[in-house]
Amino acid sequence: MSRDHDRAGPSRALRAERLSIGLLAFALVAVACRNDWRTDMWYQPAIQPQTAPPRPEPEDSVPLGAEPPIADRDDAESLKDPVPRDAASVRRGAAIFHERCICCHGAEGYGKGPVSRFFPPAPDLRFPAIVQRSDGYLFGTITFGGRAMPPYVDGLTRNDRWDIVNFVRTLQGRPLEGGR
Numbered sequence: 001m002s003r004d005h006d007r008a009g010p011s012r013a014l015r016a017e018r019l020s021i022g023l024l025a026f027a028l029v030a031v032a033c034r035n036d037w038r039t040d041m042w043y044q045p046a047i048q049p050q051t052a053p054p055r056p057e058p059e060d061s062v063p064l065g066a067e068p069p070i071a072d073r074d075d076a077e078s079l080k081d082p083v084p085r086d087a088a089s090v091r092r093g094a095a096i097f098h099e100r101c102i103c104c105h106g107a108e109g110y111g112k113g114p115v116s117r118f119f120p121p122a123p124d125l126r127f128p129a130i131v132q133r134s135d136g137y138l139f140g141t142i143t144f145g146g147r148a149m150p151p152y153v154d155g156l157t158r159n160d161r162w163d164i165v166n167f168v169r170t171l172q173g174r175p176l177e178g179g180r
């Protein structure tokens with residue numbers, strides 16, 4: 001009897017302890033498995049890529065490092081060329097010119113490119129009227145196009161376009177800056 005009691009006593013306490021540990025573990029697992037806290041980020045009202053147009057920037061905000069906006073070629077007329085007309089810039093400008101401009105303005109920029117036969121003829125870029133234009137006006141022509149010439153802003157950075165202006169100035173006979 002006393003042996004039974006001795007045996008039953010600790011084993012009942014042990015069973016109670018196991019039971020409570022088990023219940024605690026079950027409660028923890030049950031709480032951990034509740035779906036709502038693990039997936040609430042999933043079901044939030046998210047905008048997936050390409051499902052909505054980008055949000056417009058707040059009114060009157062200006063991106064860091066931005067230039068004043070230019071609306072058309074006349075607006076660009078007074079812009080100053082920020083890229084020094086050195087050999088490297090002219091080389092970059094020549095490469096872009098050969099990709100994008102010679103079809104109309106000719107390999108040398110003197111007009112009579114192959115497309116000019118089917119299109120309002122593109123002028124010789126050494127025409128005095130064009131030489132006398134401001135750098136900004138040439139930049140504006142590349143950016144916005146002319147009366148017949150299409151705009152060439154797509155895929156060209158601002159500096160790319162100034163490199164083209166520098167190249168056009170060089171083919172018009174203007175010397176490089178810095179004497180190089």
Ligand code: HEC
Nearest residue numbers: 100101104120121122123130138141146147148149152164
């Ligand atoms: C599809 C043919 C075509 C291409 C390509 C083209 N142009 Fe022109 N460009 C013209 C025509 C036509 C004119 C003259 C009429 C006008 O103003 O549109 C012209 C005029 C110009 C003028 C003189 C603008 C003025 O009013 O004095 C410049 C400078 C010029 N182009 C530079 C470029 C440069 C630089 C490129 C390459 C980025 C280029 N063009 C590519 C057709 C073209």
